[in-house]
Structures are given as C-alpha cells and as structure tokens.
Amino acid sequence: MTDYETIRVGRTGRVGMITLDRPDALNALNAQLMSEVVAAVEDFEKDRSIGAILLTGSERAFAAGADIKEMQSKSFMDMYLDDWFSAWDRLAAARKPIVAAVAGYALGGGCELAMMCDVLIAADSAKFGQPEIKLGVLPGIGGSQRLTRAVGKAKAMDLCLTGRTMDAQEAERAGLVSRVVPAIDLIDDAIATASRIADMSLPIAMMVKESVNRAFESTLTEGVRFERRVFHSAFATQDQKEGMAAFTEKRDPNFGHH
Ligand code: HXC
16 A cells, blocks of 8 residues: 555555544645545545545544645745645545544634545534634635535534634534544444445445435436436446345345445
8 A cells, every 4th residue: 555644544344544644733734645635535436345435533633724834825826826725626526435533623624624525423522613714714625615505604604704613512413413422432433334334335325425415516306306317227236136135035235246
C-alpha cells in the first residue's frame, strides 16, 4: 500500500479504513492530506473486495478545519488558479458508501468533510460548526450548501453566521448525524456499521447511494423516476436473485456474485 504521511490506511474485512493523522494540527486539512485522502478513497473504489469505506480522525478531532496556516497568505489568484479545495469534489463523487466516525472537533472543512460522507456516526464528544466567518471567510468545501440541505435554513444560518459550535446531541436533533454513540464505542460501532453495509451487494449499495443522493439534485418527479429505473436494473443482478432466494429459503444471503 502507498506510503502516506498525513493519514493511516488499512482494512478490516471488506471495509477500507482511512484515519486522518496530523495530531499536532488537530487534523487540519492541508493540501497533502487532501490529496492523500482522495488517493486512498480512489484506491478503495477500484478494489472490488472493498464494500465500504470508513473515515475517521482522532478522539480529540475529526478535523479542525482547512489548514489556516497554509491558506493565510494566499491571494485570490492563488485560490482561483489552483481551484483550491476542488480535489475534495472527487471524494464527494465516490460511488461506494463512506461512513464517517466523528469524535471531537469537526469544524469548518472538517464538518464539510464529514457531510460529504454517507453515514455520519458521532461520538458524544463531537462538536460541529462552520466557524469560517470568524476568520473573515466563509465555508469553501460545500458547507453552506450541504449543511443547509441537512439541517435547514434556520440552523445553517445560525451556525454559519455566528460561527458557534453545536454538540452531538444538537447535531442529531437537527438531522446532521445518523446516530450518536458513547465516544468509547465510536470506532467499534462505525466498523460494525461499515461492515454491515460492506456485506450487502456492492452494486446495490452503490445504487442506493446514488439514488439517495439524487434527492439533492433533482425534483421529486425526476428523483422518483431515476429511482424506478435503478430499481428495475437491480433485477439484472445475481444479487437480487440471491437475496430473494435467501429470504424464501429462510437463510442468510451470500452476496458477492453480483
Ligand atoms: C491549522 C490548526 C487548525 C486549523 C487547530 N490547529 N486548528 N492549524 N489550521 N484549522 C492547530 C493549532 O494552531 C495548534 O497548533 C494545534 O492545532 C492545537 O490547537 P489549539 O488551538 O492549541 O487547541 P485548542 O485550544 O484545544 O482549540 C481547539 C480548536 C481551535 C477550538 C479546534 O484549534 C480552533 O479554533 N481551530 C480552528 C478552527 C477553525 O476555525 N476551523 C475552520 C478553518 S477554515 P500549535 O502549533 O499552535 O500548537 C476552514 C475553511 C474551509 O475550514 C473553506 C473556506 C476557506
């Protein structure tokens, strides 16, 4: 496996694991970390024995945002010509399900990164926020859009305009996170969740992700039409035959032949 400096990469069964690893900077997302995460995700995307990806940070911080020290002296032209942060779009475009396990700070780009994932499990220690306004900037990796879609205008405006943080319980009430678990159980719970997804049919899990995401990109009529077409195509898979046979034969399905 490739040597990375800002992340640790491993696997547990069919789950590919990526751990953000810049402890001295609370996992601040610098350019190197961004390209390493994207490369690791793209490797897992190509590997058919991986069914889901787990992305996590440390107990203290999932990620405390984009790297402020790296950005500090940049000009508009640097940002514009380099299209700063655009590589993160490749993570958002991943087709396999990504579970985010968030403990501690998920601020700014850290919150935005978590929101690019599909199932967001929060430790009770998690703190979410878009504090960019306090730095004289605004969210730049989709925060103003994904947060608003996740929690609605009222809370998104509140968080983005005041820069305050919200704790895990508030994030769960607001619909930002899938579930809150005790910090000590976070990784086990996230691995169990990612493994459960990874044991499903890979193409069907990818179709589910694509269909749910379509809800954010289309009208209801278009979205339902898209879902119907994808649903029909599930019947071209072996996994549909296996899943339904397993049900009628009262046994567990054995997916994987697609
Ligand atoms: C670079 C960071 C950092 C960051 C923390 N550090 N966050 N370095 N970029 N985003 C570094 C600190 O400078 C410090 O390094 C070390 O990590 C530990 O942080 P402390 O501040 O000493 O820890 P603590 O007092 O516990 O406070 C934790 C914190 C605070 C509340 C999370 O670090 C903080 O407010 N960080 C910035 C959060 C933020 O504004 N995020 C949004 C970034 S902008 P040293 O070397 O001093 O020990 C963003 C924009 C996205 O994400 C797109 C638009 C541009």
